[in-house]
Amino acid sequence: MRVLAVGCHPDDLEIACSGTLRKYVEQGAEVYMCHVANGDQGHVIIEPEPLARIRAGEAERAGAYIGAKQVFNLNISDMQVNSHDQAAIDAMADVVRIAQPDVIITHDDGDYMQDHVETSRLAVNGAFMSGLPHRSVNYPAFQSFIPTFFMDTLAGVNFMPTHYVDITGQIERKLEALAMHESQIRWMLEHDGIDFVDMVRTCSKYRGFQCGVAYAEAFRPYNVYPRHSTKHLLP
Numbered sequence: 072m073r074v075l076a077v078g079c080h081p082d083d084l085e086i087a088c089s090g091t092l093r094k095y096v097e098q099g100a101e102v103y104m105c106h107v108a109n110g111d112q113g114h115v116i117i118e119p120e121p122l123a124r125i126r127a128g129e130a131e132r133a134g135a136y137i138g139a140k141q142v143f144n145l146n147i148s149d150m151q152v153n154s155h156d157q158a159a160i161d162a163m164a165d166v167v168r169i170a171q172p173d174v175i176i177t178h179d180d181g182d183y184m185q186d187h188v189e190t191s192r193l194a195v196n197g198a199f200m201s202g203l204p205h206r207s208v209n210y211p212a213f214q215s216f217i218p219t220f221f222m223d224t225l226a227g228v229n230f231m232p233t234h235y236v237d238i239t240g241q242i243e244r245k246l247e248a249l250a251m252h253e254s255q256i257r258w259m260l261e262h263d264g265i266d267f268v269d270m271v272r273t274c275s276k277y278r279g280f281q282c283g284v285a286y287a288e289a290f291r292p293y294n295v296y297p298r299h300s301t302k303h304l305l306p
Contacts (some may be wrong), residue, residue: 073237075172096138154192163197232289
């Protein structure tokens with residue numbers, strides 16, 4: 072099994088699906104993580120360029136702790152993610168060609184802010200582009216129609232799951248990986264008064280209540296032709 076998780080900002084994957092990614096790793100899957108935006112606007116004091124470098128390092132460390140085989144960074148500035156930008160689509164297509172995933176996990180297409188929605192669409196567009204041989208310059212064409220799951224929205228707002236993954240055995244590593252995004256955890260606490268690690272634990276526990284386990288992550292499939300599979304793709 073090969074898995075590609077595409078998140079917008081560094082820490083988005085840790086928030087929504089890192090327990091599932093860790094569970095994949097524990098079951099022997101190859102997991103690839105991709106961050107589209109570099110998070111350069113995520114602070115009121117640290118300037119964008121040094122912040123982008125800090126957040127890239129945090130993402131690498133957290134990805135390694137989860138057990139990801141590779142962490143990609145498309146390095147697009149915050150609020151500049153555009154699912155119709157050809158350079159971005161080509162870059163995402165190359166990520167798909169390298170990862171060669173059996174399944175893609177990405178943001179819900181109705182998530183709470185522009186960059187997340189555009190990232191979701193970019194993951195879909197890039198996957199489609201990956202199968203076009205005449206557009207495959209750097210790597211061989213892979214395939215266009217990869218089964219895709221949308222991960223939970225922030226705090227689960229307006230998200231109706233159809234699938235759950237029991238992450239009771241992975242919850243502590245999930246939260247430890249999230250805490251490695253120190254620039255954001257500290258900023259959220261100081262600037263917004265939000266203990267983000269506690270919030271994510273609470274959301275995971277809430278999803279666990281829904282499916283009868285201690286902690287869970289929630290998903291729904293991208294239900295368009297022909298992105299379905301007879302295989303059981305979530306761990």
